[in-house]
Amino acid sequence: MDKSRTGPVPCESSAASRAVCYRFLAQAMLSDPSPAYLKNLQGLDTQEWSGGDGQMGPGVDLVATGLREMKEAVTPDDGTGLQALSMELSRQRTRLFRGLAPGYGAPPPYESRHRARQGASEMETLLAVQGIFTEAGVDLARLTDRPDYLGLQLELMGFLCEEESRLRGSGDAEGADRAAALQERMLIEHLLRWVPSYCGLLRKEAGVGFYAGLSRVLEGFLVEEAMRPSAVGHC
Numbered sequence: 469m470d471k472s473r474t475g476p477v478p479c480e481s482s483a484a485s486r487a488v489c490y491r492f493l494a495q496a497m498l499s500d501p502s503p504a505y506l507k508n509l510q511g512l513d514t515q516e517w518s519g520g521d522g523q524m525g526p527g528v529d530l531v532a533t534g535l536r537e538m539k540e541a542v543t544p545d546d547g548t549g550l551q552a553l554s555m556e557l558s559r560q561r562t563r564l565f566r567g568l569a570p571g572y573g574a575p576p577p578y579e580s581r582h583r584a585r586q587g588a589s590e591m592e593t594l595l596a597v598q599g600i601f602t603e604a605g606v607d608l609a610r611l612t613d614r615p616d617y618l619g620l621q622l623e624l625m626g627f628l629c630e631e632e633s634r635l636r637g638s639g640d641a642e643g644a645d646r647a648a649a650l651q652e653r654m655l656i657e658h659l660l661r662w663v664p665s666y667c668g669l670l671r672k673e674a675g676v677g678f679y680a681g682l683s684r685v686l687e688g689f690l691v692e693e694a695m696r697p698s699a700v701g702h703c
Contacts, residue, residue, distance in 0.1 A: 534684025
């Protein structure tokens with residue numbers, strides 16, 4: 469795995485490859501896209517997501533479509549500079565993800581709020597998520613937001629995938645299995661229960677462009693995650 473990559477890789481089951489995808493998604497949720505990030509995205513090769521070898525699952529088409537939409541949004545032909553693009557996307561990210569006011573953007577991506585609309589207890593959901601973060605060794609006091617915020621959940625998944633890969637590489641099968649088990653819990657008990665429907669809300673609010681594309685990448689990647697053998701039958 470080339471750790472210098474800044475974009476997602478075609479859906480593979482290896483923990484290292486999955487970590488890159490989760491980190492890419494988390495960064496887009498947690499940070500305003502910098503000019504350097506946009507430049508890297510402009511150079512992203514979306515052809516490797518074509519799925520022409522027939523080995524990729526049904527989520528790949530959605531990921532490929534989303535990546536193309538993100539890339540097209542940051543590769544305008546009107547001479548717009550990267551700094552101006554960065555500022556515009558920063559404005560959009562605030563509107564879409566931060567929930568500054570009712571009716572201003574989609575409902576912010578906090579699991580407890582979205583699951584409450586399905587009848588779940590907000591407090592119980594939040595406590596369950598906090599438990600997984602704590603088991604993963606995360607100091608909750610150092611988090612920049614509540615642990616049920618989607619960006620932090622994706623970041624945790626990236627960290628756990630990296631840990632699984634590192635521990636398997638060092639011969640610590642037991643430790644790697646613990647990291648994999650925490651991934652499964654976060655995926656099955658949390659992400660898959662609310663993020664696909666949230667992606668639809670985000671897409672409706674964003675319309676077209678960078679963040680609409682991001683919603684497709686996220687939804688398609690989770691489709692692939694749900695189809696991994698260890699996740700089959702649980703979601």
